[in-house]
Amino acid sequence: MEFPISMVIVRRVKPLPYWIVPILALVVGLVISMMILYVMSGGQTTPYDVLLSIYYGFTNLGLLAKTFALLVIVGIGLLVSFKGAIWNIGGEGQFYMGVLLAAWVALFTGFAFNELIGKTTMILMALLAGAFWALLAALPRAYLNIDEVPVTLMMNYIAYYIIDYIIMARWRERQYGYYRTETIPETTKFQLIEGTTLSIELLLLMITIFVLVWLMFKYTSLGLRIRVLSSNPNLLRSSGISVHLTILMALTISGMIIGMAGAAYLGSVSHNLSYPIEEKTPGYGYAGILVAWLSMLELIGVPIAAYIIGALHTAGINIQIAGAGGAAVVNVFIGSILLTYAVLITISEYKIRIIVKKR
Amino acid sequence: MATQPESSNTFFSSPSKETPIIKLEGITKSFPGVKALDNINLEIYRGTVHALLGENGAGKSTLVKILYGIYTPDKGQIYIDGKPVRIASPMDAIKLGIVMVSQSPVIIDRLTVEENIVLGLEKFNMFAPTRRVRSKIIEVSKTVGVKIDTTTEVWKLSYTQKQLVEIVRGLLLGARVLLLDEAITYLPLEEKSRFYKFIRQFANEGGTVIIITHKIPEAMDVADYITVLRRGKVVGTVPVKNTSIEEIRKMMFGEKSSEITYERLPPGNPGEVLLQIEDLWVKGDFGDYAVRGTSLKVRKGEVVGIAGVAGNGQKELIQAVMRLRHVDKGKIIFENVDITHKTTHFLRLNGVGYIPDLPAKYGVSIENTILENIAIVPTFSSEIINWKRIRALALKMIKEYEVKTPGPETPVKFLSGGNIMKVLVARELTAATKMLVAYNPTRALDEATAIKVRKIIKSKVINENIAALIASEDLDEIFQLSDTIVVMNSGKIVGVFPAEKAKREEVEHLMVM
Numbered sequence: 005m006e007f008p009i010s011m012v013i014v015r016r017v018k019p020l021p022y023w024i025v026p027i028l029a030l031v032v033g034l035v036i037s038m039m040i041l042y043v044m045s046g047g048q049t050t051p052y053d054v055l056l057s058i059y060y061g062f063t064n065l066g067l068l069a070k071t072f073a074l075l076v077i078v079g080i081g082l083l084v085s086f087k088g089a090i091w092n093i094g095g096e097g098q099f100y101m102g103v104l105l106a107a108w109v110a111l112f113t114g115f116a117f118n119e120l121i122g123k124t125t126m127i128l129m130a131l132l133a134g135a136f137w138a139l140l141a142a143l144p145r146a147y148l149n150i151d152e153v154p155v156t157l158m159m160n161y162i163a164y165y166i167i168d169y170i171i172m173a174r175w176r177e178r179q180y181g182y183y184r185t186e187t188i189p190e191t192t193k194f195q196l197i198e199g200t201t202l203s204i205e206l207l208l209l210m211i212t213i214f215v216l217v218w219l220m221f222k223y224t225s226l227g228l229r230i231r232v233l234s235s236n237p238n239l240l241r242s243s244g245i246s247v248h249l250t251i252l253m254a255l256t257i258s259g260m261i262i263g264m265a266g267a268a269y270l271g272s273v274s275h276n277l278s279y280p281i282e283e284k285t286p287g288y289g290y291a292g293i294l295v296a297w298l299s300m301l302e303l304i305g306v307p308i309a310a311y312i313i314g315a316l317h318t319a320g321i322n323i324q325i326a327g328a329g330g331a332a333v334v335n336v337f338i339g340s341i342l343l344t345y346a347v348l349i350t351i352s353e354y355k356i357r358i359i360v361k362k363r
Numbered sequence: 364m365a366t367q368p369e370s371s372n373t374f375f376s377s378p379s380k381e382t383p384i385i386k387l388e389g390i391t392k393s394f395p396g397v398k399a400l401d402n403i404n405l406e407i408y409r410g411t412v413h414a415l416l417g418e419n420g421a422g423k424s425t426l427v428k429i430l431y432g433i434y435t436p437d438k439g440q441i442y443i444d445g446k447p448v449r450i451a452s453p454m455d456a457i458k459l460g461i462v463m464v465s466q467s468p469v470i471i472d473r474l475t476v477e478e479n480i481v482l483g484l485e486k487f488n489m490f491a492p493t494r495r496v497r498s499k500i501i502e503v504s505k506t507v508g509v510k511i512d513t514t515t516e517v518w519k520l521s522y523t524q525k526q527l528v529e530i531v532r533g534l535l536l537g538a539r540v541l542l543l544d545e546a547i548t549y550l551p552l553e554e555k556s557r558f559y560k561f562i563r564q565f566a567n568e569g570g571t572v573i574i575i576t577h578k579i580p581e582a583m584d585v586a587d588y589i590t591v592l593r594r595g596k597v598v599g600t601v602p603v604k605n606t607s608i609e610e611i612r613k614m615m616f617g618e619k620s621s622e623i624t625y626e627r628l629p630p631g632n633p634g635e636v637l638l639q640i641e642d643l644w645v646k647g648d649f650g651d652y653a654v655r656g657t658s659l660k661v662r663k664g665e666v667v668g669i670a671g672v673a674g675n676g677q678k679e680l681i682q683a684v685m686r687l688r689h690v691d692k693g694k695i696i697f698e699n700v701d702i703t704h705k706t707t708h709f710l711r712l713n714g715v716g717y718i719p720d721l722p723a724k725y726g727v728s729i730e731n732t733i734l735e736n737i738a739i740v741p742t743f744s745s746e747i748i749n750w751k752r753i754r755a756l757a758l759k760m761i762k763e764y765e766v767k768t769p770g771p772e773t774p775v776k777f778l779s780g781g782n783i784m785k786v787l788v789a790r791e792l793t794a795a796t797k798m799l800v801a802y803n804p805t806r807a808l809d810e811a812t813a814i815k816v817r818k819i820i821k822s823k824v825i826n827e828n829i830a831a832l833i834a835s836e837d838l839d840e841i842f843q844l845s846d847t848i849v850v851m852n853s854g855k856i857v858g859v860f861p862a863e864k865a866k867r868e869e870v871e872h873l874m875v876m
């Protein structure tokens with residue numbers, strides 16, 4: 005049977021200027037958020053309140069700092085795969101697998117006896133965990149051409165369930181009976197910079213990753229290959245470069261970077277794992293997607309986008325504390341902007357035509 | 364009787380007092396770093412076929428894109444039927460009866476031929492009954508001699524058939540002016556001449572055609588007038604019956620035109636066998652065998668030219684040699700190593716250059732810069748890219764091949780069609796230190812550049828003792844370049860001739876037999 009109506013998507017001959025989309029997405033997304041919040045709160049949260057919170061979010065740098073740094077790392081991680089047109093939606097899973105393995109190092113191995121060794125091992129194991137989790141989606145993508153979007157997305161839930169199970173059934177602390185693990189030893193806690201929520205280790209990690217990824221895209225064949233992967237994989241083939249391997253590397257390096265963010269989160273923000281893990285963070289893996297998109301896939305744009313999204317996150321928490329809406333307020337912002345962005349980017353590059361077939 | 368650009372206005376003496384269907388007045392268009400069109404004045408008359416010629420980057424495509432509303436001119440005025448118009452988009456152009464048929468067909472693969480055409484019409488609130496669409500397609504395909512079932516989905520069509528669908532859509536849109544930008548350059552010879560017949564008929568019935576091609580004889584065959592562009596200026600317009608190939612060449616290339624020759628290039632000195640193909644069987648895109656038991660030898664210091672009509676297995680053979688297509692049976696031996704199961708990467712690291720068919724699709728990445736398009740090939744960079752070295756290499760290539768570009772950092776998509784090809788050819792000839800494998804290595808290049816490229820290939824074969832395996836649909840090219848001519852037909856080699864003994868009629872006969 006054939007449908008009498010079909011939809012065709014055609015690429016525009018003249019796409020809109022590219023910087024319009026992120027700016028417009030932000031503005032339109034925020035207006036939509038204000039309307040949603042106004043209705044949700046039964047008229048209590050006015051657009052004025054929202055603007056005030058946003059102002060608070062953008063100016064409260066100390067509060068913003070940790071979210072900013074984590075978002076920069078996750079954003080860069082996603083950018084690595086997005087640049088190759090590999091859509092890693094699995095940042096959440098890779099992040100939490102990083103958290104899990106870092107917690108394992110801190111709680112159950114002997115490495116915690118020494119600060120430097122402990123922290124380094126945490127970061128290394130988190131890196132491997134993120135890479136491994138991404139690799140599980142990268143292998144079928146590279147060699148069987150199975151779409152990475154649903155696979156990486158599903159892997160997030162698998163990660164949630166594994167970690168929740170481990171917290172509840174294996175690592176649960178005995179003393180008070182809470183649904184959480186013991187707190188990691190002092191030697192493995194990252195050192196906060198006075199007056200902020202940011203730790204020195206996290207800051208260093210962010211800067212190092214930024215510089216390394218910048219070097220990778222500027223000076224290595226791998227970086228160039230990942231970029232050409234998105235613009236013309238046929239050229240990779242005729243040049244004698246393995247498309248499979250390039251896909252594999254793009255996605256695995258992406259997971260590797262995001263996994264490290266997980267270690268930094270454990271070391272400087274949470275200090276333990278608690279059940280249910282998926283509700284304990286603002287969802288860095290998903291917010292990171294927005295960061296990567298708003299950066300227009302330019303490395304320099306990532307910190308800017310992370311600042312904006314981090315500020316909106318703080319603003320959301322502020323509104324939440326003020327009493328409007330449920331726990332989901334933060335996600336109203338993120339969701340509205342991401343959705344607006346997706347719609348805008350689609351209509352800026354493509355025209356959608358509905359065709360009624362006549363027989 | 365070419366004249367200086369300054370006097371080009373007075374040069375054109377209109378054949379009658381009738382109003383030109385298209386008149387361009389002082390059209391100027393600049394892109395960052397280049398003046399693509401500089402004060403163009405041109406008149407085009409109803410019922411004529413008007414050829415636009417000029418070297419690569421002369422501004423031909425820019426000119427027709429302006430007529431089709433893809434670019435808008437910085438200065439100047441377009442008149443249609445004597446009335447000033449502004450063409451801001453292809454929509455505007457089509458409403459004025461101007462339709463462009465592009466090199467890469469813009470039709471939607473998932474829909475059937477009919478649906479595509481109906482869709483094209485509905486955009487303009489024109490509703491053609493399916494019956495009319497069908498009869499028009501049948502009418503046009505009869506003239507052109509290509510059959511199309513209107514209910515098949517487009518992805519199943521051949522390149523020729525897709526081009527035809529585009530033209531039919533244009534005609535049903537009421538096209539009075541057809542713009543063909545190298546649109547039929549890629550067609551096999553025989554279909555090409557049928558297309559030309561159709562174009563002639565369209566003009567005889569009052570239509571107007573502007574056609575861009577690099578083949579001067581073809582332009583002389585089909586066109587009434589030829590306008591030559593050079594560096595964004597009109598060199599002159601001449602009626603075909605009062606001119607000669609030599610004159611047109613002179614207008615196009617100036618002094619360089621004397622270097623154009625189709626004489627056989629000096630012979631190579633074949634030595635030991637470098638590439639050996641034994642009883643090769645390779646499947647095509649649709650699953651049946653495209654190469655059927657081919658055996659072939661290429662020696663160092665020798666050009667082996669594969670002659671054949673497009674679609675007789677040459678493409679698949681070349682791809683199999685480059686290890687880009689699976690070999691079902693048989694063997695490929697390179698430098699005494701069996702490479703049947705080795706990778707393209709292995710060949711690249713062993714000094715093999717490769718010029719694929721459809722350069723923009725397989726040979727370059729148009730979003731990336733010239734530098735990046737060079738650095739991506741493993742021959743030129745290891746894990747860490749030495750940009751200084753790549754840059755020096757790029758500048759050398761740009762100079763030697765006269766690539767028209769503001770600089771090596773320019774994204775390839777901003778170059779003209781022929782200049783994109785030059786980047787590819789320059790890169791691959793530099794990479795070919797032991798062997799060159801190529802399919803239509805001079806396609807989209809202007810005549811002077813094409814001959815220059817052939818000379819460079821031949822000099823590498825003679826002086827650097829490399830081997831070359833070159834398939835080409837252009838027999839002139841095969842005869843000019845080859846030391847050994849191999850004819851391929853239906854996936855088999857049906858004739859092997861030492862170039863000095865090969866006869867054109869015999870080769871042509873074997874090609875279509």
Ligand SMILES: Nc1ncnc2c1ncn2[C@@H]1O[C@H](COP(=O)(O)OP(=O)(O)OP(=O)(O)O)[C@@H](O)[C@H]1O
Pocket residue numbers: 394395397398399417418419420421422423424425426767768776777778779780781782807809
């Ligand atoms: N979109 C663009 N951006 C920047 N430069 C452009 C653009 N399009 C064309 N050019 C430049 O304008 C000049 C003329 O290009 P055009 O494509 O018209 O040449 P052409 O005569 O069609 O050449 P060819 O025979 O190689 O197709 C070239 O130097 C080209 O680099």
Ligand SMILES: [Mg+2]
Pocket residue numbers: 423424425779780781
């Ligand atoms: Mg052109």
